[in-house]
Amino acid sequence: MDKISVDVAIVGGGIMGCSAALALRKAGLTVALFDKGLCGAQASGVNAGGVRQQGRHVTEMPMTRRAAKIWPRLHEILGEDIEFRQVGHMRLARSEADVEMLEKHAAMAREHDLHLQLLSGKVVQEMFPWVGRKIAGASLAVEDGHANPRLVAPAFARAARAHGADIREFTPVESAQWTGQHFEIEAPDLQVKARHLVNAAGAWAGKFLSLFGESAPLTLRTPNLFVTEPVSYFMTKSIAVCGGAVYFRQVERGNVVLGGGPGWGDLTIERARNRADTTLGQFQRAAELVPELEGLQIIRSWSGLEGDLPDKLPIVGMSRTTPNLIHAFGFCGHGFQLGPAMGEIICELVCEGRSQTPIDAFCISRFDTQAVEQKRTAGATH
Amino acid sequence: MKETIVIVGAGPAGVRAAETLVEAGLALIVLDESARAGGQIYRQPPHGAERPAEKLYGSEAGKARAIHTALEQIRPRVDYRPGTLVWNCFQGKLNTLHDNAQGILPFDRLIIATGAFDRVIPFPGWTLPGVFTLGGAQIALKSQGIAIGKRTVLVGAGPLLPLVASQYLEAGAEIAAVLDVTPFKAKIAALQRMMAMPAMVRRGLSYLSKIRRAGVPMMYGVRSLAVAGDRRVEGLAWTDHRGRRHQVACDAVGASFGLKPEMQLADLAGCDFRFDELTRQWLPVVGAGGRSSVPGVYFAGDCSAIGGADVAELTGIRAALSVLEDRGTPKPQQLRQLETELARHARFRAGIEAAYPFPNHLIDGIDDSLMVCRCEGVSAGDLRANFVKSGAPEVNRLKSFTRVGMGRCQGRVCGAVAAEILAAKSGLPLPEVGRLRGQHPIKPIPLVAGKQS
Ligand SMILES: Cc1cc2nc3c(=O)[nH]c(=O)nc-3n(C[C@H](O)[C@H](O)[C@H](O)COP(=O)(O)OP(=O)(O)OC[C@H]3O[C@@H](n4cnc5c(N)ncnc54)[C@H](O)[C@@H]3O)c2cc1C
Ligand SMILES: Cc1cc2nc3c(=O)[nH]c(=O)nc-3n(C[C@H](O)[C@H](O)[C@H](O)COP(=O)(O)OP(=O)(O)OC[C@H]3O[C@@H](n4cnc5c(N)ncnc54)[C@H](O)[C@@H]3O)c2cc1C
Secondary structure, three states, X not given: OEEEEEEEEEEOOOHHHHHHHHHHHHOOOOEEEEOOOOOOOOHHHHOOOEEOOOOOOHHHHHHHHHHHHHHHHHHHHHOOOOOOEOOOEEEEEOOHHHHHHHHHHHHHHHHOOOOOEEEEHHHHHHHOOOOOOOOOEEXXXXXXXXOOHHHHHHHHHHHHHHOOOEEEOOOXXXXXXXXXXXXXXEEOOXXXXXXXXXXXXXXXXXXXXXXXXXXXXXXXXXXXXXXXXOOOOOOOOEEEEOOOOOEEEEOOOOOXXXXXXXXXXXXXXXXXXXXXXXXXXXXXHHHHHXXXXXOOEEEEEEEOOEEEOOOOOOEEEEOOOOOOEEEEEOOOOOOOOOHHHHHHHHXXXXXXXXXXXXXXXXXXHHHOHHHHHOOOOOOOOO | OOOOEEEEOOOHHHHHHHHHHHHOOOOOEEEEOOOOOOOOOOOOOOOOOOOOHHHHXXXXXXXXXXXXXXXXXXXXXXXXXXXXXXXXEEOOEEEEEEOOEEEEEEXXXXXXXXXXXXOOOOOOOOOOOOEEOHHHHHHHHHHHOOOOOOEEEEEEOOOHHHHHHHHXXXXXXXXXXXXXXXXXXXXXXXXXXXXXXXXXXXXXXXHHHHHHHOOOOEEOOOEEEEEEOOOOOOEEEEEOOOOOEEEEEOOEEEEEOOEEEOOHHHHHOOOOEEEEOOOOEEEEOOOHHHEOOOOOEEEOHHHOOOOOHHHHHHHHHHHHHHHHHHOOOOOOOHHHHHHHXXXXXXXXXXXXXXXXXXXXXXXXXXXXXXXXXXXXXXXXXXXXXXXXHHOOOOHHHHHHHHOOOOOOOOOOOOHHHHHHHHHHHHOOOHHHHOOOOOOOOOOOEEOOOOOEO
């Protein structure tokens, strides 16, 4: 039996846990991170790689803006290329109502210093002739882009380890309790004493609510993804559509990655799969927008296991039942971009009990019975 | 009870399974990607390019004709859909593609009879134009009646090697050399077990004597293969079992190293797999009567373990009988005799596997510069260097970092080799580095919006 004692124990080696480990080490705390498998092998490693600010809910704006400032220098922070490319992200409007929505969104974003370019249908056609005709307009976020999800969380884990974090893979945390002074955490052949505990267990985070007498309506979300054979590079922007039915982008080597709609997954056997029916539907919608996609061969498909919440916003903040317990999970299919900021936010929560970035909206208490009655604030469009 | 019974594959296994079920009065659907029935061994040329069975199948002409006729005879009573690729199996439904149109086929029982394909191990020059697999060399002959080159070298690690060599000679093609990468003494040691089927041994010997009579050099224990040529094949060099270097001029090479079951469908259907030490590959777990670990899913033929054409016919019948049994028919009499016969084949097969042991030396000899995954351009050096950096303890992790197996073939060709390289580099046992997770589509499928069958 191995016994260790640290300032902070982190459950979950996804992008949230790993970026937190690095930030906490940089702040001088001792850190141990546990993943039941390999770091970045779950949602953080299989997502669509979209690094996107546009389309986010107003409450996520400060967080996404903070992350956007980190992404362009992330390769320096991590010491490796994570294939981040600011190719620009374009949301297409198919109707006047959609255009209006984009305008409203752009006005909101401007208040957070995110400047989206509104393009008319005609301009879209001129600038991006590969977009089909049915376009009423578009909104372009030039700072947005994509990165290689398979590289990012493992790179955070490596960097954290290089900074002295104790990163333990294949170490499932089985129990945790608060003694009044510290946490006692158990994994096979391992006992951990920690002053702080970070619940970054992704889709499995519910376990670390019930252990501490908390609850949230966390469910499973399995975004459906697939990729085509490589074809010569023509699609210069990442594409999404108002209404969210489908999103896609082309990587430099030529493959087109498409997503949207539900796949299939099972948390206990830890298996996710693409749903063929979803894929065929997604493809049809994509080909209506970009006719050149028609006839491309799909070579691979997949899905992943991600925590979902009814209002499509994560739970980030201090536990309400247990001191020194921090939750950061339930990113509802759009947490990849937030990851680099989330590490810093978690670090601030550990060190000061609060973050300089407003996160009150993500408090777990919003799911108390009366809070649930309140309607979801308008503007969330993912 | 009316059930939908589906067979995927119309090779010897699928056809015999279908015939058995039709004889029992059941309705069924047979799907096959090929335009014509027969599978790999009894592959038929395209319509309009027919040639006599004796020319195509040699000593096996009778069996080939029997399989083709069997299907023709039951055709009025089965829903046979040639040219239909099955590209996914999930929650009791198959996704199919026929003539660019998508289809969904729910089933109650599924017999997987998808056969096998060539096992590939890279060697210098293996991606050059003019290098084919042995199976590819045979397909060229069977379906188009042409050899892969004017002067061909054949390389292998299994019974397909002497067979294809003799078929090429029969067809009048020039063979520069026949190179077996497994040792001669293994054959001697395995002979007794192979004698479980004396007729098979005789047939094998007749291929060898044909090669000898033609004056074609035949060598065993060959290692360190290297294709000569920059743009295309100009020759092949190798080291013989005494350590002498050889080189011959040729314009084509047919090389593969045994067979690998075509098991993605089983994987997508959720069947359990096990690691087979003898052949160093992952195989589906086959239970009594050819049953898989998933109720209602059965195996027939080479898709779950390599047995060859005769075993394919027998296991085809066996899978059908298991379907009947699971539907409540009393245990068929035939089954006992079938199992006895299969046991004899299994002894013979064990002999074959021992006669052609897995050529580890080819894996050990893979140089850093050698391309392992041609779709994504990943070399052996890339894989090894990534392990040093990332410590990837299993092959899906290595895939995730290096893209090995992410291209068109989805690791069908390179996945097993990547696992071997990772195991060797990490010092982990091969079973521990695992196998690539299966995802649909089984083969690349064109997406054509709005077309549904
Ligand atoms: C298919 C898909 C596509 C997506 N596309 C995008 C996109 O384009 N853009 C975007 O911004 N976001 C996207 N997302 C969302 C994004 O991937 C996630 O929000 C983000 O990765 C969540 O990170 P995480 O660290 O919370 O979770 P994960 O990466 O899932 O990490 C949680 C970790 O906790 C570990 N764990 C759980 N329980 C235990 C335990 N008891 N003991 C030890 N370890 C445990 C797990 O093994 C896992 O590694 C997508 C998600 C998916 C699934
Ligand atoms: C190239 C090659 C050549 C061979 N030559 C010989 C030989 O000469 N002599 C010998 O004894 N053995 C040979 N073998 C071994 C061969 O596997 C068996 O002899 C025999 O063909 C096995 O019969 P089967 O019915 O199990 O499979 P097969 O005969 O391979 O039939 C499988 C059938 O399934 C179909 N199929 C596969 N996947 C799908 C899918 N996803 N969707 C739809 N249809 C699908 C294929 O089109 C094929 O018709 C060869 C193998 C290969 C790969």
